[in-house]
Amino acid sequence: MQKGNSAYIKKINKQLVLKWIINEKSTSRASISKALSISKPTISAIVDQLLEEGWIYETGNGVSSTSGGRKPVNIKFNPKKAYIIGIDIGGTKIAIGITDLNGNVCGLIDFPTQQYLDGDIFTEIKIRVEALKKELQIDDSKILGMGVGVPGVVEVETGIVHEAPAMGWRDFPVGEKLHSQFAYPVYIDNDVNISVLGEHWKGVGIDKKNLVYIAIGTGIGSGIMINGELYRGSNNSAGEIGYMVTDREYARTYQPIFEGYGFLESVSGGSSIGSKLSARIGKEITAKDAFDLYVKNDKDAVEVVDFAIENLSLGIANYISLLDPELIVLGGGVSESYPVISRKMEDIISRFTPRKCEVVQTSFGKEAGVIGAVALFLKEYDSIYKI
Known part of the structure; x- marks a missing residue:
């Protein structure tokens, strides 16, 4: 075996052992050897190295097997x-x-x-x-x-x-x-x-291999995970859902809400909602104010917000049809109003998609x-x- 290959195999084995320890919360050398089908001496050497480097620590003795013998020493991952x-x-x-x-x-x-x-x-x-x-x-x-x-x-x-x-x-x-x-x-x-x-690591998308995150704030953007890998596109600009056109008639006359912004974010983004309703009622309000008025069934707010929701829902429906994700996660400031608009969005999405895909609000806050x-x-x- 070439030296380079040997070093690579050692590194891979070390990664596998550490990952197993992390996932198992608490385990032993014997359990790792059995689970990964790697010899006990090799596992022992790797564990000793991980201990020396501080990646793991020993927590005391576990329970011995039914045949008796020495109790295994439990080991855990050291997140610090x-x-x-x-x-x-x-x-x-x-x-x-x-x-x-x-x-x-x-x-x-x-x-x-x-x-x-x-x-x-x-x-x-x-x-x-x-x-x-x-x-x-x-x-x-x-x-x-x-x-x-x-x-x-x-x-x-x-x-x-x-x-x-x-x-x-x-x-x-x-x-x-x-x-x-x-x-x-x-x-x-x-x-x-x-x-x-x-979201894939610690959020609502844990264990999902095909996942879309859509941020709805001033603008609208998305991150796409396909088969467990982030998809960036050929120019690092994949996921620019904010540029999606969802209304052919309105597209003929629309103007970007800000220079450089696309169609969808100019009709469904937070700034668009706030500015359109502000123009209607003659005073400056935010998207949050617009949703507060929407809940109160204010006529102008309902028209502005419904138009935004319809276009956003069509954009999401297009994503579902094209990518067939397991889950779509909504984040950003406008997503905080998702409980208010979820029923309407779900109805539109289900009408225009070949199969159901769950759409949920992010569980994260400011972190x-x-x-x-x-x-x-x-x-x-x-x-x-x-x-």
Whole structure:
């Protein structure tokens, strides 16, 4: 056997053993050997190495077999072996969190984006990260790296954001800016791409291999997972559902709600709903205000919101017909009103799809982007610990 092949096999075996320990919560060397069909001496050597490196720890003796003999020593995964920084850069706010290896958020802070956008926003991110590390008493030796979500089309390999209307960025070197501030490995992707990774890892999409996450906020975007892998497309812009056209007649005269925004987000996004109803009633209101009026059966609100819901539902129906996902998860500010609009959406979706697909609201709160960013890092970073 060639040396390279031998090293690769050792690494794969080490990954398999660690993954088994993580999934089993508590196990023993003998149980791992039996489950993975790897010899006891090999398992013992791998476990000893994982113990030495701090990935696992021993918890005491388990129960001996019916034939007696020495009691097995139980071992568990150590989620505090290292920590990951997750950053969710949004047009309204930037959320920064630090999680352990199990995705538990140890600390979370956020600050307004626009206040710092004209200055050095990355220096501000650095200041906030350092403050959070100090508060949690976590030093650099315990940080594996950083995952970052950005609201735009990202060239993952270089960290260049080709277009992010909410940030006013075009061909902007986010990766270079972050690497100038941090010595850790940094991975950057579109914010909805990281969201679908987060849902698959720790959210309502656990164990789903074909999954779509749709963020409905100021704009509308989606992240797509096919056969357990994130689908980015040939230009890293897959999932731009906000550009989908769902009304041929209205498409002839529509104007984007913001420059660079597509048809669907210009008729169903939060800003569209708020601005259209504002124009009708003659005063400035938000999408949340619009849904509050919708619940009260306000005539103008019902017309504006119903039009938005119909177009959004058609867009989702098209996704279901094309991709046949196991689950569609809705996130973003507008999704908070899903309990109010779910029946109407379900009726429209079921009318235009060949088979049923469950559509649910995300279970995450403000930590959603941070967990997604951490999931991105753990998915991309070359380590024995993979999610």
